[in-house]
Amino acid sequence: MLSVADACAAILDALPPRPATAAPLAEALGLCLTEPARATVDSPPFDKAMMDGYAVRSADCGGPPVTLTVIEEVPAGAVPTRTVGPGQCVKIMTGAPLPDGADAVIPVELSRRDGDRVTLSPPAPPQPGAAVMARGAAVEVGAELVAAGVPLTPAAIGLLAEHGYDPVPVVPRLRVAVLSTGDEVVPASQTPGPGQIRDANGPLLAAALAAAGATPVPLGLVGDDRAALTAKVREGLAADVLLLSGGVSMGDYDLVPGVLADCGVRQVFHKVNVKPGKPLWFGVHDGDGRPTAVFGLPGNPVSSLTGFELFVRPALRRLAGRSSRTPRRLRARLTEAVANRGDRPLYRPVRLTPTPEGLAAEPVRWAGSGDLHGAAGANGAALIPGASHLAAGETVKAFRWAGCE
């Protein structure tokens, strides 16, 4: 059976990044640029007053208080027309360009005005550059602003706006279809009949997708019926990624792998040496040069969640053009002993908490792959190797789940 690392490598090998489009900047939060953005202007574009007050020649203000002649007023958005000479100053507003000749601004609170004369009383002589942001102090034209392949943050969006990048060249937000399968599953809004359960995986996966920055496209539920499943899969193949849950193991009604093959989805692998989540199925549908990645996630909800975290998230990062393809790996210290009696590596739900000694991993009470209550009390997983018994205080690899603080 494939290891987690080999399964991840096979997924990344099978998926090229999606092509770039021009997107409105207002919709680009979390998306990745496909080429680096460079500064189109010096920032600020001129020596800029950082306070409302008087633009002065600092050399004039060696022994405050000093009385100067006000030769002009410059609000933000205007341009000074005069050069400040000895004994002169300009009334200036925050954000306005500094007039030639001046090199400092004294705040208005420290002034007393009398007609065209002003007396300035700073507590100490102003240094050249006081309350002034020099042209290009933040960034000079041509410098790299934002690298390609890094999700855009609010500050990066603001920076791109400052430099005129709208629209921006990005990989568009991924659309991911979500389909829950199984005769026993009813929508969360319904009361299950005998032998039935509510659909937890559909809402769980849609939420995990939203937390990972993708757009979920819910396809609802389909029973263990080959024709109905085929129709839903065909619908899902219009998306960038299709996530199914349930029906991928060995049961007589586990139709998913067969239907996917019938729909032309090429299997890359089926089953991974991992707990929970072993029966995970992955393949690619090559529709008209627009490949769709297809994941058959195991029906047990924590198996679906684990499969999402270990395999779907790296796939989304790759498709979205992110330069780092795997979520950041953490190290944490177990607060309690944990045993893994099985031979598969166990991704055990834990509560990760920062402490002065580093990250602590507290194993939550957890009854296995069907226990969402336990998983909802966790914010990530700790890797417990197969057939191992780890003592409290031992260090483990840990993973924070999407959308968890």
Ligand SMILES: Nc1nc2c(c(=O)[nH]1)N[C@H]1C(S)=C(S)[C@@H](COP(=O)(O)OP(=O)(O)OC[C@H]3O[C@@H](n4cnc5c(N)ncnc54)[C@H](O)[C@@H]3O)O[C@H]1N2
């Ligand atoms: N003979 C074998 N049986 C099983 C094996 C195996 O290797 N040999 N693997 C087991 C493992 S491990 C897992 S995990 C499950 C996964 O099976 P499936 O993906 O086929 O899932 P189902 O059988 O359809 O469902 C499993 C479990 O999850 C519940 N479920 C399904 N869908 C949902 C949903 N949308 N929301 C909430 N819960 C759901 C379902 O009712 C079952 O209880 O197979 C083992 N069997």
Ligand code: MOO
């Ligand atoms: O691997 Mo299954 O996912 O044990 O529950």
